[in-house]
Amino acid sequence: MHPYDHDLERGLRNRRAILGDAWVDASVANANAFNADFQNFITRYAWHEVWGRPGLEAKTRRIVVLAITCALGRWEEFELHLRAALVGGSGAGLGAGGDACTRLTPDEVKEVLIQAAIYAGVPAANTGVAIATRLLHELGHELPPRPATEVAHPGTGRSRRTASTPALHFTVREPRGLAAGAPAPHTVVLSHALGCDVSLWDALANALAAGHAPSGARPCRVICHDHRGHGDSDAPPGPYTMAELADDAARLLVELGTGPVVWVGLSMGGMVGQELALRHAERVKALVIANSTSGYDEAARALWQQRIAAIEQGGLEAIADGAMQRWFSDTFRATDPATVARWRRRVVSTSQGGYLGNCHAIRDMDTTARLGRIKVPTLVIAGSLDQGTPVAMSRTIAEAVPGARLAVLEGAAHLSVIEQPAAFEAAVRGLLAGLSC
Known part of the structure; x- marks a missing residue:
């Protein structure tokens, strides 16, 4: 067997591009005799076989992941991908443009959660909004007060x-x-x-x-x-x-x-x-x-x-x-x-x-x-x-x-x-x- 595992290396490249170097480095450093097989499996299967497919842009795949993890209530995974979406991963690996290519704006995250409220239920979206609000504050985004009575539908004004x-x-x-x-x-x-x-x-x-x-x-x-x-x-x-x-x-x-x-x-x-x-x-x-x-x-x-x-x-x-x-x-x-x-x-x-x-x-x-x-x-x-x-x-x-x-x-x-x-x-x-x- 060739010592260089292309599937694994491509998966690691894509994983870093989406989740960022710091997260991947920490995850790799925590590998042990019990979970190393699982890490190898998800790196090749999820991050190469799926995330490496060209049919959808990486940004679109981010949105899909956020919607599904919100719908299923997989909040640890939702928060992981939401944080990466707001900071844009490592900016390398998937497509030209780096961060600008994969990052989601707060407005885009908001729309994902509003869409999830219709198809996955308001309670799930409500939890997603709470997590997103906490992360936005943590990442330094300004969220000035705004009464709900002053909100207008952005599609009609x-x-x-x-x-x-x-x-x-x-x-x-x-x-x-x-x-x-x-x-x-x-x-x-x-x-x-x-x-x-x-x-x-x-x-x-x-x-x-x-x-x-x-x-x-x-x-x-x-x-x-x-x-x-x-x-x-x-x-x-x-x-x-x-x-x-x-x-x-x-x-x-x-x-x-x-x-x-x-x-x-x-x-x-x-x-x-x-x-x-x-x-x-x-x-x-x-x-x-x-x-x-x-x-x-x-x-x-x-x-x-x-x-x-x-x-x-x-x-x-x-x-x-x-x-x-x-x-x-x-x-x-x-x-x-x-x-x-x-x-x-x-x-x-x-x-x-x-x-x-x-x-x-x-x-x-x-x-x-x-x-x-x-x-x-x-x-x-x-x-x-x-x-x-x-x-x-x-x-x-x-x-x-x-x-x-x-x-x-x-x-x-x-x-x-x-x-x-x-x-x-x-x-x-x-x-x-x-x-x-």
């Missing part, structure tokens, strides 16, 4: 309404992962399309609030709001104007006490963003105008008037199917009918009066001649398959706003943030990366 009227519903996602007291580099406002609501932005809002580790992007404060007549905002009698919608946005920002924001608007949200930058320039740091227009010709305005008449006669059901055909490409409607059905339900459940009020604002909006007055960094996003606001409309905006850049997302129709979320996020992050804090 804290939900509020403006004190001023008409009341606007909005959500705030605070930046995640920043050091205590560190300011967010940007406040980003995400503004939805006609017939949608704040949930249009769930994926992008969560991504921006969490930052982006590979690119080093810092997390932002993210605000989403329902336009008047939409979602949980008031629906005062219409018709509305785009100026009123922009003034709504401005008073929301005043109530929040925020400085200039990065405004990201899709379709109607992009129209509001144009007016906001023109009417309240001091409120806007940068502008993203996606799948939008700066105005319509007479033929298009006539189509909007026909849509208004159809709703007045047959309700929102009369236009819902047509909206889905404009919003989503043929391919997307065929491959993801559940998402299309969800947004159809959102359209027909919108306040009819509010929807009509906004239709008037869209029909009559016209900023083309004034776009040259916008002086903030501007990104215009278009969808190559967008029938509602074709690429030509976006190009008109990009050519009129000084220094604006046009990004065309291939394969995207009108709701490009739904059809091409990764490309949309990348475009927004590209703008953010060029802004000063």
Whole structure:
């Protein structure tokens, strides 16, 4: 037999990478005539045969181990792996990146335990939380007091309404992962399309609030709001104007006490963003105008008037199917009918009066001649398959706003943030990366 045991050596390497040198050295030093066979067995079987498999990243295997040991109440093993997870092992052996590759943040540990509470039971997770809290204190993590009544779901943010009227519903996602007291580099406002609501932005809002580790992007404060007549905002009698919608946005920002924001608007949200930058320039740091227009010709305005008449006669059901055909490409409607059905339900459940009020604002909006007055960094996003606001409309905006850049997302129709979320996020992050804090 060859004197060098590859399986054992690989197992020791992986064990050190996950649990750290100090723990492994102590364990090896304690080997004796009774337990040496067992140590040899688990080093080869667990740490080489299982931990050495490439099918899952080491960090993912850490999470699996924590969840299982919590579920089974194997608290000695849970604490051992939790401590190693928080300090990142020895930083060698499994994958490039060392500690950063395998370490878990307190937020990630928290999510493991919340998930365990659902599938393994609250008592088990409760014990896990107690052990984790003790270890975090021991390892020097700051855990400032925080009342449970002030906790908001991180996937949706804290939900509020403006004190001023008409009341606007909005959500705030605070930046995640920043050091205590560190300011967010940007406040980003995400503004939805006609017939949608704040949930249009769930994926992008969560991504921006969490930052982006590979690119080093810092997390932002993210605000989403329902336009008047939409979602949980008031629906005062219409018709509305785009100026009123922009003034709504401005008073929301005043109530929040925020400085200039990065405004990201899709379709109607992009129209509001144009007016906001023109009417309240001091409120806007940068502008993203996606799948939008700066105005319509007479033929298009006539189509909007026909849509208004159809709703007045047959309700929102009369236009819902047509909206889905404009919003989503043929391919997307065929491959993801559940998402299309969800947004159809959102359209027909919108306040009819509010929807009509906004239709008037869209029909009559016209900023083309004034776009040259916008002086903030501007990104215009278009969808190559967008029938509602074709690429030509976006190009008109990009050519009129000084220094604006046009990004065309291939394969995207009108709701490009739904059809091409990764490309949309990348475009927004590209703008953010060029802004000063």
